[in-house]
Amino acid sequence: MNPRIIATLVRKDVALFSRNKFFVVLTTLGLVAYMVIYFVMPASVDETLELGLYAPGGAPPILEDVQDQGLKIEEIDSEETLRKAVVEGRHVAGIALPVDFMDQINTGTRPTVAVYFAADTAEEVRTAVRSLIEELAYLQTGQPLPVDISPEIVGVDMAGSQIPPRDRLRPVFAVLLLITETLFLATLISEEIERRTIQALLVTPAKVRDFLGAKGFVGVSLAFGEALLFMAIVGGLATQPLPIIIALLLGAVLVTGISFFLATVGREMMSVMAWGIPVVVVLVIPAFTVLFPGALTGWIKVIPTYYLVDTVNQAANFGGGWGDVWLNLLALLGFGVAFFWLGSLVLVRRFR
Amino acid sequence: MAGDAIVAEELFYMYGDLVAVDHISFSVGAGEVVGFLGPNGAGKTTTVKMLTGQLKPRSGRALLLGMDVSRDAVKIHQEIGVCFETANLYEQMNAEDNLKLFARLFNMPQFDAPALLKRVGLAGREKDRVEGYSKGMKQRLMVARSMVNHPKILFLDEPTAGLDPTSAESIRSIILEERQRGATVFLTTHDMWEADKLSDRVAFMSQGKIVAFDTPHNLKQQYGRRALKASVVKEGQRLEDREIPLDSPQTPGALQQLFANEKVVTIHSEEATLEDIFIKITGRGLVG
Numbered sequence: 165m166n167p168r169i170i171a172t173l174v175r176k177d178v179a180l181f182s183r184n185k186f187f188v189v190l191t192t193l194g195l196v197a198y199m200v201i202y203f204v205m206p207a208s209v210d211e212t213l214e215l216g217l218y219a220p221g222g223a224p225p226i227l228e229d230v231q232d233q234g235l236k237i238e239e240i241d242s243e244e245t246l247r248k249a250v251v252e253g254r255h256v257a258g259i260a261l262p263v264d265f266m267d268q269i270n271t272g273t274r275p276t277v278a279v280y281f282a283a284d285t286a287e288e289v290r291t292a293v294r295s296l297i298e299e300l301a302y303l304q305t306g307q308p309l310p311v312d313i314s315p316e317i318v319g320v321d322m323a324g325s326q327i328p329p330r331d332r333l334r335p336v337f338a339v340l341l342l343i344t345e346t347l348f349l350a351t352l353i354s355e356e357i358e359r360r361t362i363q364a365l366l367v368t369p370a371k372v373r374d375f376l377g378a379k380g381f382v383g384v385s386l387a388f389g390e391a392l393l394f395m396a397i398v399g400g401l402a403t404q405p406l407p408i409i410i411a412l413l414l415g416a417v418l419v420t421g422i423s424f425f426l427a428t429v430g431r432e433m434m435s436v437m438a439w440g441i442p443v444v445v446v447l448v449i450p451a452f453t454v455l456f457p458g459a460l461t462g463w464i465k466v467i468p469t470y471y472l473v474d475t476v477n478q479a480a481n482f483g484g485g486w487g488d489v490w491l492n493l494l495a496l497l498g499f500g501v502a503f504f505w506l507g508s509l510v511l512v513r514r515f516r
Numbered sequence: 517m518a519g520d521a522i523v524a525e526e527l528f529y530m531y532g533d534l535v536a537v538d539h540i541s542f543s544v545g546a547g548e549v550v551g552f553l554g555p556n557g558a559g560k561t562t563t564v565k566m567l568t569g570q571l572k573p574r575s576g577r578a579l580l581l582g583m584d585v586s587r588d589a590v591k592i593h594q595e596i597g598v599c600f601e602t603a604n605l606y607e608q609m610n611a612e613d614n615l616k617l618f619a620r621l622f623n624m625p626q627f628d629a630p631a632l633l634k635r636v637g638l639a640g641r642e643k644d645r646v647e648g649y650s651k652g653m654k655q656r657l658m659v660a661r662s663m664v665n666h667p668k669i670l671f672l673d674e675p676t677a678g679l680d681p682t683s684a685e686s687i688r689s690i691i692l693e694e695r696q697r698g699a700t701v702f703l704t705t706h707d708m709w710e711a712d713k714l715s716d717r718v719a720f721m722s723q724g725k726i727v728a729f730d731t732p733h734n735l736k737q738q739y740g741r742r743a744l745k746a747s748v749v750k751e752g753q754r755l756e757d758r759e760i761p762l763d764s765p766q767t768p769g770a771l772q773q774l775f776a777n778e779k780v781v782t783i784h785s786e787e788a789t790l791e792d793i794f795i796k797i798t799g800r801g802l803v804g
Contacts, residue, residue, distance in 0.1 A: 172620040176606070183608045360604035364661070367568050367598040368621040369590055 165377045169370045173378030177352060181386070186433070187348045194344055195390060198337040202398045205330035212236045215293070216255035216280075218246045220263040224304050235296075243278075250280045257281050257293040269304055277301075327481045329455075334400045335476040336451040338391045338412065339469055343444050345387035346419045350426035351436045353379055357514055358431050376508050383420035388413050395480070404479035407489050411475040414493065417500035418468055422447070424507025428514040450474070454481075468499035521546040521669050521700035522567060526576035529562050536562040538724035539576065544702060544717075546668075549695050551711030552704040553794060554721035560704040561601060563721070564673050567702070568598050580669060594622065597667035601674045601704075603654040607647035611638055611657050614646060615664055622665040635693075636660040637686050652683030659687055669700045676710060688714060708790035718790065722798040732790060739796050740788025744771070748778040755781065 181187060214236045217223060227237055238255065240246045246258040258280035262268070268275035277297060281290050356362045365375060391412045395401050401408055426443065430436030450470035454477045464470050475492040478484030522544035529537045537559040544550045552560045565571040567578050569589045578585040580592045606614050612629045619627030633642050636656040646654060659675055672691065676684035691701055691714055705711050711718050712732045720728040728735060742762040747755050758778065760770045762785070774780060794800075 168623065169621055172617065175620075176609075176617050179613070180606065180608055359607070360600065360602065361606055363570060363600060364598070364604050364618075365621070367570065367593055367596070368618060368665075369593050369623070370621050371590065 165373050166369070166371075169374045170378045170381065173365070173370065173374060174381055177378060177382040180352060181348065181382075184348075184351075187351070190344065191348070191386075191390065194341060195394060198341065198394060199397055202330050202333060202337065205328070205333065207328050207330065208326075213293075214238070214255050216240050216246045216249045216258040218243050218258070218260040219265065221261065221265055221267075224261075224266060224269075224300070227300065247280050250282050253282060256285065256289060259297060266304075269301065275301075330398075331481055332454055332477075334395065334398055334480055335454050335473045336448075337398075338395055338400070338476055339415070339451045339473055340448060341391045341394055342387045342412070342415050342419050342472075343447050343469075345383065345390065345416075346423035346426060346444070347436060347440045348386065349379065349383040349420060349423040350430055350440060351433045352382075353424070353427035353511065354430040354436055355432060357427070372512055376511070379424075380417075380420055380504065380508075383423055384413070384416040387419050388416035391416070395476075400476070400480045402480075403483045404485055407479045407484070407486060407493065408476055410493060411472055411479070411489070411496060414496040414500045415469070415472040418472070418496065418503055419447075421500065421503025421505070421507040424504070424511045428507075428510045468496070468503070471496040471499065519546055520544060520579075521548070521581060522550075522702060523579040524563070524567065524576070525578070527563065527566050527573050527578060528575040529559075529566060529571060529573055535724050537566065537573075540721075540724075540726045541576075542719060542726060542729055544700055546700055547695070547698050548716045549691070549701040549703060549714055551715035551718040552702065552721055553706060553708060553711050553718055553790065554704075555706055555800065558721040559724040560721055561673055564598075564671050564702065564704060568596060568671055569593065594665065595667060596669045596671065597662035597665060599658050599662040599670070599672045599675050601677065603651070603658055605646045605654060605657060605661070608645060610643050610645050611649075611660075612642040614657065615661060618661055618664045624665065627664065632660050632663065633657075636690060652679050652686075655679055655683060656686060659690055663690075663694065666697075667699060669702065670694055671702045673704050674706070675703070676705070676707065684710075708794065712790050720794050720797060722794075722800070727797050728793075735790065735793050736788050739793040742788070743786050744783060745786045746774060746778075746783040747781045748774075749781055 212235070215238070217227070217237050218240050223237075223239060240249060240258070243260050246255075246260055249255050250258040260278040260280070262275050262277070265275050265277070279293060279297065281293075356365075362375065366372065392409065395408060395412065422443065426436055426440050429439050446467060447469045450464050450467050450473045453464060453470075454473055471492040475484075475489045475496065478488050478492075482488075520543040522542075524540055524542050526539045526541055527537055528535075528539050540559075540563065552563065554560050562571065566573045567580065567585065569585045569592065572586060581595055583592050585592055606617070609617070611633055615629040615632060616627065619625075619629070630639070630642055633639055636659055638653060638656055638660070641649070641653065646657065649657065655675065659672070662670060662672070670691075675687050675691070679687070688710065691703065694701055701714075703711065703714060715732065717729065717731050718735065719726050728739075730738070744760045744762060746758040746760070748758055750756050758774060760767060760774065
């Protein structure tokens with residue numbers, strides 16, 4: 165490879181990129197939009213269970229004792245207002261006690277307690293609230309629970325410091341930014357092939373390896389630079405920056421290799437888009453496992469971006485260090501090198 | 517051969533089952549302008565691609581300036597210029613930037629782009645994006661790009677195809693200037709008039725083979741038939757053509773009889789064209 169020639173070709177590609185309004189706007193808008201979405205989303209998770217209570221005969225004393233244990237109970241002056249508050253989403257549930265609730269408890273009669281839930285309240289929340297009320301009523305009778313519970317947190321105790329949704333989105337946005345650049349690079353290369361400008365380059369001292377080197381450098385730099393900038397601005401590099409930076413760099417190599425493949429099938433921007441969008445959709449799938457952890461299934465691990473998403477998520481959101489992510493980084497390195505190498509091979513066949 | 521700029525030895529190439537270039541051999545002397553004539557699909561462009569290292573021959577070899585194209589591509593590419601059949605410019609860039617890009621690839625920091633653009637008639641349009649250029653302007657820029665490195669060998673593939681007469685003439689002038697400079701010019705075309713005017717020698721290519729390779733003069737001598745063409749007036753002011761072959765023992769008598777018996781309106785000599793000769797040799801025309 166000739167560094168002078170590669171530098172010349174990189175300079176040319178940057179000039180062409182800056183003259184492609186579509187990609188400049190897409191890149192800038194993507195970066196800005198993801199940052200705006202990040203900053204407008206809540207920065208913390210409210211773990212308090214908020215309940216509404218209508219107690220015409222006065223609130224049972226036991227409720228006073230549990231107020232500081234993750235429960236917030238607001239007394240409401242009428243049953244109608246309670247129902248309205250639940251419908252409006254101000255409370256997870258509304259509890260309406262009968263006027264003689266305490267008398268019935270004390271005389272051993274089973275009082276009937278009305279509990280209101282909004283239509284979209286999840287079944288598990290309904291069950292939890294029901295159990296809570298039964299337990300509180302049992303305690304109110306003065307009898308201790310017949311079991312002792314010994315809680316043990318496995319791993320880092322996230323109680324009180326849950327990962328806010330916006331931080332869960334960081335790996336998703338970083339991966340989206342990386343992947344978007346595959347479309348730009350693939351378009352740039354396919355246009356070089358289709359317009360035969362590559363032929364003109366290859367009858368100068370520039371060689372195929374210089375061409376691939378320059379395209380690789382441009383692709384990796386743009387993708388990596390953009391994702392890194394995003395992560396830096398949204399504070400994603402605050403913990404374990406080095407594993408994250410390495411993961412983003414390897415991810416950029418991976419998406420550059422993928423863009424080589426796209427460039428072999430696309431003929432211009434629209435056909436690259438047509439081929440590229442299904443590929444982008446597949447590559448983004450692992451990012452959603454961060455948002456919906458239960459959605460993770462074994463087959464997702466065959467998608468190379470899984471190792472990128474998981475590394476960024478573990479390092480940025482859970483403080484995962486080298487020991488936690490080294491296998492991911494190794495897999496990402498393998499995928500990145502394989503895609504880059506195979507992409508280069510098929511690309512060379514296309515313009516031969 | 518010493519002093520040859522281009523040597524092709526048994527070059528052979530096929531696309532699938534189709535033989536594009538069929539074991540051709542020739543040499544071109546330094547400073548010579550050679551026209552490669554043939555219809556579309558004759559194998560001209562494939563030959564250029566093998567000579568310039570864009571295609572690897574299936575067999576045979578090509579030497580440029582004494583260097584093997586398949587082994588010394590980097591050194592060879594430093595010394596040649598290639599103008600392609602179809603425009604392949606960076607259209608989002610302006611003309612000057614297009615040339616400067618290639619000058620940087622050739623490591624020519626002192627390159628004077630405006631001067632070269634002026635030479636090809638594009639002065640004043642240096643800063644315009646190429647996408648706004650006419651076909652003729654793009655072709656002139658293509659020719660200019662092939663000359664950025666002052667090449668010792670210039671390959672021009674159909675440089676005037678489809679151009680208006682002014683643009684075509686402008687490119688022909690540049691080719692003659694390059695010959696004056698001492699460059700070897702390898703010109704492929706199916707314009708026999710252009711080849712006749714510009715080339716020291718012409719090669720006729722048909723179905724992948726070189727069927728004739730000589731100076732235009734020698735080809736005309738060998739294959740052509742010179743004649744006198746006359747228009748005579750007949751009854752009712754009707755015009756008729758008469759043709760008297762030259763180079764024949766009967767020519768003086770036939771000429772004497774023409775003037776004695778007919779009323780001659782016009783008379784002129786006619787020489788065989790390269791196209792006539794091509795048809796005579798190959799049995800087919802240059803176009804199509």
